[in-house]
Amino acid sequence: MTAYVVMEPPGRSEKVDTTTLVRDGFTWLGLLVPPLWLAWHRLWVEAALAFVVMGVLSMLGQKLGLGVAGSLLSLLVSLYVGLEGQGLRIAALRRRGWHEWGVVEAGWLADADMRYVLEIEGLSDEAAPAPRIVPDAALARPAQPGIALGLTHIPGRR
Numbered sequence: 001m002t003a004y005v006v007m008e009p010p011g012r013s014e015k016v017d018t019t020t021l022v023r024d025g026f027t028w029l030g031l032l033v034p035p036l037w038l039a040w041h042r043l044w045v046e047a048a049l050a051f052v053v054m055g056v057l058s059m060l061g062q063k064l065g066l067g068v069a070g071s072l073l074s075l076l077v078s079l080y081v082g083l084e085g086q087g088l089r090i091a092a093l094r095r096r097g098w099h100e101w102g103v104v105e106a107g108w109l110a111d112a113d114m115r116y117v118l119e120i121e122g123l124s125d126e127a128a129p130a131p132r133i134v135p136d137a138a139l140a141r142p143a144q145p146g147i148a149l150g151l152t153h154i155p156g157r158r
Contacts, residue, residue, distance in 0.1 A: 001106060001107055002023055002024070002105065002107065002112075003104070004021040004022065004116075005021070005022045005086075006020075006021055007022060007090065007094075007101065021109060021116065022086055022093075023109070024103070026082055027085045027086060028082065030085035031078050031079065031082030034050045034054070034080075034081035034082075034085075035047045037081065042092075043089065046088055046092075053074075053077050057077070058073070060073070101116075
């Protein structure tokens, strides 16, 4: 089963349709085409940074005469986006004011959405817990002077 992070928009609206479910895990498209995957998910700064870093690492490999190994340096950026791309999406949503509702485990996105909707409906049906009643400390019994358990010293006795 896959874990989906449920992100709710700012303002905590009552509409369930406005939430976003982000799959927590590896993304193959993020590995194969990192700048395009980041741009598709509207991570513009991250996409530009990935493009520039991949280009710089490729050129650095050519300048140093590393051949194929130099081009493989840009694979590090691809691997990073593949592993941490979904985390970058969640971080971007948090910067925009979204908050994390929780995590839903399901096999597919539609199942995760259904579980989230059912959980929200279940929470709204539950009654609020009754408030705890704390007794007033002024009505408590006064402390009794005398012998207590343990080693105590009573003057005048042996």
